[in-house]
Amino acid sequence: MGFLRNRAGVIIVFAIGFAIVAFLLSDAVQNGKGFIADSRSEVGVVAGESILYKDFNDKVEQNSQQFKQQMGSLNAQMTGYIVENTWNQMVSTIILKKQTDKIGLNVGETELFDLIFDNPTQQVQQIFTDPKTGQFDRATAINSRKSADTDPSGQLKAQWVQLEEGVQEQRLNQKYIALVQNGVYVNSLDAKDDYTNRNKLVSFDYVYQDYASVPDADIKITDADYKEYYEKNKYKFKNPSETRTFEYVTFNAAPSAQDTAEAKVKIEKIAEGLKTTDNDSLFVAINADTKTPLIYQKKGELEPALDSVMFNAPKGFVYGPYIANGAYKVAKLMDSRMSPDSVKARHILINPTTEGGLDKAKAKADSLKNLILKGADFAKLAEQFGSDASKDKGGDLGTFPRGAMIPEFENAVFNGKTGDVLVITTQYGVHVIQIEKQIGLSRVVKVAVIDKALVPSSTTEQAAYQKAQSFISSVSDVKSFEEIAQKQGLNKKVAEDVTPLQASLPGLEDARNLVKWAYKSDKGSVSDEIFDIGDQYVVAVLTAIKPEGTLSLDDVKKQIEPDVKRLVAGKFLKTKFDSALAGASNIQAVAQKLGQAVNPVENVVFANPVIPGVAQENKVIGAIFGSQPNKLSKAIEGDRGVYVFTVKSFTNPAPLTNVLKVKEQMQQTIYQQVSSAVFEVLKKKADITDNRANFY
Numbered sequence: 001m002g003f004l005r006n007r008a009g010v011i012i013v014f015a016i017g018f019a020i021v022a023f024l025l026s027d028a029v030q031n032g033k034g035f036i037a038d039s040r041s042e043v044g045v046v047a048g049e050s051i052l053y054k055d056f057n058d059k060v061e062q063n064s065q066q067f068k069q070q071m072g073s074l075n076a077q078m079t080g081y082i083v084e085n086t087w088n089q090m091v092s093t094i095i096l097k098k099q100t101d102k103i104g105l106n107v108g109e110t111e112l113f114d115l116i117f118d119n120p121t122q123q124v125q126q127i128f129t130d131p132k133t134g135q136f137d138r139a140t141a142i143n144s145r146k147s148a149d150t151d152p153s154g155q156l157k158a159q160w161v162q163l164e165e166g167v168q169e170q171r172l173n174q175k176y177i178a179l180v181q182n183g184v185y186v187n188s189l190d191a192k193d194d195y196t197n198r199n200k201l202v203s204f205d206y207v208y209q210d211y212a213s214v215p216d217a218d219i220k221i222t223d224a225d226y227k228e229y230y231e232k233n234k235y236k237f238k239n240p241s242e243t244r245t246f247e248y249v250t251f252n253a254a255p256s257a258q259d260t261a262e263a264k265v266k267i268e269k270i271a272e273g274l275k276t277t278d279n280d281s282l283f284v285a286i287n288a289d290t291k292t293p294l295i296y297q298k299k300g301e302l303e304p305a306l307d308s309v310m311f312n313a314p315k316g317f318v319y320g321p322y323i324a325n326g327a328y329k330v331a332k333l334m335d336s337r338m339s340p341d342s343v344k345a346r347h348i349l350i351n352p353t354t355e356g357g358l359d360k361a362k363a364k365a366d367s368l369k370n371l372i373l374k375g376a377d378f379a380k381l382a383e384q385f386g387s388d389a390s391k392d393k394g395g396d397l398g399t400f401p402r403g404a405m406i407p408e409f410e411n412a413v414f415n416g417k418t419g420d421v422l423v424i425t426t427q428y429g430v431h432v433i434q435i436e437k438q439i440g441l442s443r444v445v446k447v448a449v450i451d452k453a454l455v456p457s458s459t460t461e462q463a464a465y466q467k468a469q470s471f472i473s474s475v476s477d478v479k480s481f482e483e484i485a486q487k488q489g490l491n492k493k494v495a496e497d498v499t500p501l502q503a504s505l506p507g508l509e510d511a512r513n514l515v516k517w518a519y520k521s522d523k524g525s526v527s528d529e530i531f532d533i534g535d536q537y538v539v540a541v542l543t544a545i546k547p548e549g550t551l552s553l554d555d556v557k558k559q560i561e562p563d564v565k566r567l568v569a570g571k572f573l574k575t576k577f578d579s580a581l582a583g584a585s586n587i588q589a590v591a592q593k594l595g596q597a598v599n600p601v602e603n604v605v606f607a608n609p610v611i612p613g614v615a616q617e618n619k620v621i622g623a624i625f626g627s628q629p630n631k632l633s634k635a636i637e638g639d640r641g642v643y644v645f646t647v648k649s650f651t652n653p654a655p656l657t658n659v660l661k662v663k664e665q666m667q668q669t670i671y672q673q674v675s676s677a678v679f680e681v682l683k684k685k686a687d688i689t690d691n692r693a694n695f696y
Helices: 002-006 008-041 053-071 076-103 109-118 122-127 138-150 155-182 188-199 223-232 257-276 280-287 358-373 378-385 389-393 407-415 458-474 478-487 512-520 553-581 587-594 618-625 659-685
Strands: 042-046 049-052 201-210 243-252 296-298 318-324 327-339 342-350 396-401 421-426 429-439 442-453 493-498 531-533 536-546 599-605 641-651 688-690
Touching: 042 053, 042 076, 049 053, 049 076, 053 076, 076 155, 076 659, 109 138, 109 155, 122 155, 138 155, 138 389, 155 659, 188 599, 188 659, 201 553, 201 587, 201 618, 223 553, 243 458, 243 478, 243 512, 257 280, 257 318, 257 327, 257 442, 280 442, 296 327, 296 407, 342 358, 342 378, 342 389, 342 407, 358 378, 358 421, 358 429, 378 389, 389 396, 407 421, 407 429, 458 478, 458 536, 478 536, 493 512, 512 531, 512 536, 553 587, 553 641, 587 641, 618 641
Parallel strands: none
Antiparallel strands: 042 049, 042 688, 201 599, 201 641, 243 493, 243 536, 296 442, 318 327, 327 442, 342 396, 342 429, 421 429, 531 536
């Protein structure tokens, strides 16, 4: 007790201090967790502004849906392109916004209204162009915008928000670029120099020897040569992002001959069943690997093997088996008939959800049909009862060919006749349709196609996997990887300078998992898993890592070897040329000593620095235009070889009479360059962190 009384103050201070430290540490840990969580959800940071994964991925999904509408499906390369394009869009948007906010640029409500409805941008025009007239439909655009505010699903509202944001961004972009362009100035001296460079002519003689003419035995490359070239050209070796190089071997798991033979037996049995079945649609639905709607198609729309036989075949004809797109197929002609090429129609779409169910929607559709048959105004009924955008145009769908509508709708309007009023049900609701006109007439066919993909058997896959497993268990580093691959006769491939988001490699279409492994591994690591890519099993070893920024000499040594050889060859030839120049009074004497010909050239301009029949030689042509006539030059090391020349004459152009026109032409050229260059400059100045490789 005495001990405690004597030291109570110290103990209390220590206890309070410990409590404060514990509290601060707890808070720091909690904040740290939050920071880590935030960093894990960040796709990137641009000029201090975070791009969260959810926001970024939403835009990727939007762009993917648009891409799918145009392309049908996406592969790994297309997905990679979409991710890259989305990233560039978001980076540019953030950078632009910071610049426009900084200088007070904006797009007002009146200006936005004008850009959408009065002087619409190209993007807006594409959406609201009347297919019948080819002109912008302002009324439809305005009605669509009004409908967006009352759309119960919110989908139309979201589309309009996206459209307006896109129009604003585009306009701000144009304003900012215009400001930069207006800051560009071309003076009279610039115009005169440009005119002279394009029109002043020079005629000269030259002696030349190609670097490739130097025998390999005379080229001895030293470390000093590598270092000299590297130091002179260091600016060329800036790596915009980290890259990795790895070697890999593949083990083929594609279908074997036995697998193909067994698949053929199966498809032959299916072909027999297709010949005798009474229900083609059901038979196809049960047996086909690819489920596609059975629709009528015109000549040229079937795959080539079928297009050449089905239009002249009798109903019930069965073609195949045949191989196409990696599958065995068999096809049966279900029907052949003459049909319109296109149809003009209008409809009233009734939404079962808002009507209280499908039965009530059908009853309403039947009532509307009866009214129309009795002479009621279709357009007014469509405007009053329709639930899609066509109601604003009296239900008019315009004129459309086969393939433009969903199968149920298409069958109704192409199989009916002009004037028919029909009621059908589709995935979108209940339609009251009036066929206004059918145009053209040609033969169409409905073909049932059953496909069975050629896939490897489990035996084939297991055999390939066991080979890969045996290989991966035998290697431990780069050296053993190379030795065992060579011993087993495997074709080793090199993926050089792979970027973090690269999706494909030579012979491997979707290699994202392999690339991700490379970016998580250390140099010299052998993959700890066997990658299943397409019909290949892949094992890899990481051989090099090149960091972002200026690469070291070791990183680029192999890459620059041909250039260093030219450097050494240039030194060798220059010594030879210098010796020939010693005591020579004219170019003919130099040529004689070198055993080379004198080559005459007429009428070369500075703006096009090409030596005819040789190469573009900027350094040489620049020296020629800086020389005096009839003077023997020194030896010059160009891009292709070593040169000595003598200028015979210069021909000056006529005096420039229209300086203003030349200035305008130059300024226009610079304007075109500004648009792409300005964002590259802004991106380089912005502090950008790219974490996309962690997510995609």
